[in-house]
Ligand code: ADP
């Protein structure tokens with residue numbers, strides 16, 4: 001077991017940012033920590049990495065307690081914080097030398113070369129960090145997090161703020177890094193979890209509301225949702241009679257979200273229903289899966 005979190009509560013003043021959170025993460029998995037902004041993701045990660053003490057409960061990383069044995073924990077954990085704090089005035093190499101020094105890494109230069117190669121920084125290695133694009137700065141952050149070859153990597157929103165190409169590159173990098181270590185990464189994006197994670201935990205307002213294999217989440221994503229707007233009010237029990245519709249959710253009296261199996265196209269049936277009820281369909285469109293839908297499904 002790489003990470004064991006038991007009944008962890010974090011209180012900021014009057015706010016309960018984490019509420020008796022428990023979970024465990026097996027070695028070698030890439031785990032997505034998914035939740036809306038303010039859910040408590042960064043707080044949990046700061047506790048796991050010994051940057052912040054919990055108010056209650058216990059956390060063990062590779063068997064070591066984060067409060068009692070922080071040095072042992074830090075030896076085994078690499079951390080990329082949310083806003084990737086770097087020194088813009090430092091050169092890439094200089095910065096990595098500084099970090100390697102903190103970790104007292106033997107054979108510093110060799111290890112730095114390996115890291116630069118691993119994260120794909122070779123062509124940018126002689127530049128000042130401040131002149132790098134956000135994607136390359138993220139690579140510097142990843143190199144920093146991995147330089148002491150930690151068993152566990154904690155990455156707080158590693159792709160937030162990157163452009164689509166950079167996102168793909170960083171995701172691929174995380175995937176390959178994750179082949180031989182435990183990675184916990186936070187995100188507020190479903191697709192991210194889908195793209196790279198084996199396990200997913202969903203946190204909402206300080207509570208873990210789901211903890212499941214990513215494939216189970218994928219199965220749910222295969223459900224389809226369409227948004228229909230009629231010219232008049234419609235009752236939900238009428239909509240439920242449409243062939244193929246399995247789920248009805250109100251947006252307003254005239255606008256509804258209709259769920260169905262992904263291999264069923266219910267749009268024709270919706271039009272037939274509208275004709276029969278003397279309604280006009282003003283819009284009909286496929287809906288993106290929203291976080292709330294997944295919350296509901298996984299917590300019901
Ligand atoms: P996330 O990373 O999921 O967006 P955070 O862990 O950053 O969430 O924050 C969870 C909640 O705790 C938020 O409501 C946030 O405002 C609050 N919070 C975070 N850090 C502090 C702090 N140092 N002092 C007071 N409140 C905080």
Ligand code: MG
Pocket residue numbers: 038041042043082156
């Ligand atoms: Mg955060």
